[in-house]
Amino acid sequence: MALRGASADALAELSSELESKLGGGADASRIGDDLFRVSTLLRTEPGLRRVATDVSVDSAAKASLVTEIFGGKVDPVSLEILVSAVGRRWTVSRNLGDVLEHLSEVAIVRSAGGDSGRLADELHSYAQTVNDNAALRDALSDPARSVDDKAALVRGLLDGKALPATVTLAQQALAGTYRTVAVALATYQQVAAQVHGQGVATVRVAHPLGDAERQRLGDALARQYDRPIHLNVVVDPDVIGGIRVEVGDDVIDGTVATRIDEARRKLAG
Structure with missing residues (x-):
């Protein structure tokens, strides 16, 4: 802030x-x-x-x-x-x-107490759902629908499946304080990490990471940034292979697509 x-x-x-x-x-x-x-x-x-x-x-x-x-x-x-x-x-x-x-x-x-990690994961998962579902995204941004109507939609999606704190924040994201629901949810993820002394890394990969891979990546980033790092993993088919990590303004791009583009630029130069 x-x-x-x-x-x-x-x-x-x-x-x-x-x-x-x-x-x-x-x-x-x-x-x-x-x-x-x-x-x-x-x-x-x-x-x-x-x-x-x-x-x-x-x-x-x-x-x-x-x-x-x-x-x-x-x-x-x-x-x-x-x-x-x-x-x-x-x-x-x-x-x-x-x-x-x-x-x-x-x-x-x-x-959320000791479920802070679960809260961050649920906020990330819900944000991905909103991003990937055009009908849901339009419904949540429709000015003709009341906030109460949108909140009921959110409760229907999350009640019984997510922590009460997740449901509350998902509903607060509808208030219009932030530019979009996506921006609000991203802010809440940052707050959740900061409250517990963590950083947040968005990790883009072609295929889901296994537990061992997540652990190794998390440990490496924690050493680099000198604090625990919560991983938000996004499976993105455009990555093709490799991995792209975003921590704040820092970008570590080791994707195949990036290496191909770099090779093309070198050849063109």
Whole structure:
């Protein structure tokens, strides 16, 4: 999440607060739901957002306002985080909603507990399903369909087959905060990895990797990047053979197609 100045400081401090509260046993799933709903409201109610981020308004007054609006409607811990958030300075007012949504994503990832690896795999698998199914992709992006209708479609696809955290994030991806559902899901995968101190590698191969191959590749990337790397393996027939690995902006391309193209360029030169 790229923020500047006061907003970057607020994100760091609120992230620490959230981690402390979750470490103390707070309900991560409930907090995630609460913060997402609040972030959505702040985006749809610009008047509330302006007051909540106005430096000329006393922090106590802003705390009283959000307590009046949200008290009894959200978990007490969620309210504490919200009161802390409106008491901070923000570089631009929209950053308040952006940060609360990010904290929501972190809380939902944390709600998966020891299933963090499974969560990342399920998000990747669902993203591939959306990418590969034009009818589903069109249905999820159709402006004529309500968000509730799209959410029901997502539940029908994932309920009973995926973790509750996966279902929640898949539904949040419909909110329109990110440019597309695919971008939202990719962001959630990054958040899931970052929460657990990992990096994410997208690995494109012609055929599925065996367990031993995945282990060797994961170990090699972990040594190279000095941290655990979660592998998102994509079977891509255009690869032909070999492997292409993307870690952030780094690309390691050892595919047959690339080597053929390089040979052609050398011959043409």
